[in-house]
Amino acid sequence: MSLVAVGTVAFDNIETPFGRAERVVGGACTYIALAASYFVQPVRIVSVVGGDFPVDMLDFLKSRGADLDGLQVRPNEKSFFWSGKYYRDLNTRDTLDTQLNVLADFDPVLPEPYQHAEFLMLGNLTPQVQLRVLEQLKRRPKLITMDTMNFWMDTAMSDLLEVLKKIDVLTINDEEARQLSGELSLVKAARVILEMGPKYLVIKKGEHGALLFSEDELFYAPALPLPEVTDPTGAGDTFAGGFMGWLAKTGDTSMENMRRAIIYGSAMASFCVEKFSVERLQELSPELIQKRIQQFADLVHFKL
Numbered sequence: 055m056s057l058v059a060v061g062t063v064a065f066d067n068i069e070t071p072f073g074r075a076e077r078v079v080g081g082a083c084t085y086i087a088l089a090a091s092y093f094v095q096p097v098r099i100v101s102v103v104g105g106d107f108p109v110d111m112l113d114f115l116k117s118r119g120a121d122l123d124g125l126q127v128r129p130n131e132k133s134f135f136w137s138g139k140y141y142r143d144l145n146t147r148d149t150l151d152t153q154l155n156v157l158a159d160f161d162p163v164l165p166e167p168y169q170h171a172e173f174l175m176l177g178n179l180t181p182q183v184q185l186r187v188l189e190q191l192k193r194r195p196k197l198i199t200m201d202t203m204n205f206w207m208d209t210a211m212s213d214l215l216e217v218l219k220k221i222d223v224l225t226i227n228d229e230e231a232r233q234l235s236g237e238l239s240l241v242k243a244a245r246v247i248l249e250m251g252p253k254y255l256v257i258k259k260g261e262h263g264a265l266l267f268s269e270d271e272l273f274y275a276p277a278l279p280l281p282e283v284t285d286p287t288g289a290g291d292t293f294a295g296g297f298m299g300w301l302a303k304t305g306d307t308s309m310e311n312m313r314r315a316i317i318y319g320s321a322m323a324s325f326c327v328e329k330f331s332v333e334r335l336q337e338l339s340p341e342l343i344q345k346r347i348q349q350f351a352d353l354v355h356f357k358l
């Protein structure tokens with residue numbers, strides 16, 4: 055089934071306790087599309103880049119079956135740029151710089167085939183752009199998932215609340231869930247957020263895994279304990295790509311299958327953090343992914 059992915063395609067500067075990477079490829083949509091491409095093709099991309107974005111990365115996305123008809127290229131402008139620094143606890147990071155550049159006045163235009171998307175991933179981006187995408191759909195997708203972050207809660211809360219009314223699944227991290235709901239307990243936060251519109255809420259807790267809430271069910275997936283974590287950037291987006299990729303591949307949006315999708319998302323995120331930027335996501339195979347899924351199953355298996 056078709057998957058449309060909306061989000062940034064960007065440059066990042068990253069500093070972690072294990073090193074630095076300057077002007078490397080990043081962006082929510084890049085991570086989502088690469089992760090999802092191991093499950094479903096084409097992933098139809100909606101984004102914007104400047105003339106500075108490397109052609110070989112666009113070619114690589116195409117080689118992974120991405121459809122770039124919805125990617126606008128503005129030759130005389132600069133791509134979105136983000137810079138972040140992680141500390142010893144890799145769950146906490148500071149944003150050092152955000153330069154919207156081409157994103158400042160981005161107006162997404164959905165080519166015809168995109169307007170019939172069956173699965174839609176609204177990656178982290180201006181809520182106004184997320185709304186513009188929703189307006190152009192010819193029919194309601196089977197499932198709409200949305201990611202966002204504190205930056206948009208601080209700068210565009212009313213638009214964000216509008217988008218929340220129109221989606222099925224929201225994926226955010228624990229701090230963002232607390233900020234959005236005003237509740238410290240994640241269980242209470244989930245109740246408040248589910249009242250805002252989404253039917254499901256995924257709370258990502260970095261190296262502590264992810265929680266899936268529906269009105270009456272709760273599922274927990276651990277993160278795989280890894281010997282080495284190099285760069286957590288994009289883990290959340292990669293999670294979303296694996297989650298939506300699995301759902302789009304199977305076409306099944308039952309709670310039972312969403313539990314499975316959470317594990318696929320977690321497995322893809324566990325690869326993402328092993329190297330800087332999108333490096334690790336460029337070298338995976340279905341066999342490697344399946345092996346890792348098995349590690350997750352073994353990790354939580356026990357007999358009652």
Ligand code: AMP
Nearest residue numbers: 062064080081136178287288289290291
């Ligand atoms: P994650 O680590 O999953 O939160 O995603 C990190 C990616 O999000 C980086 O590659 C950035 O380019 C991108 N990013 C950072 N800030 C923003 C923002 N305000 N809006 C959209 N994308 C962003």
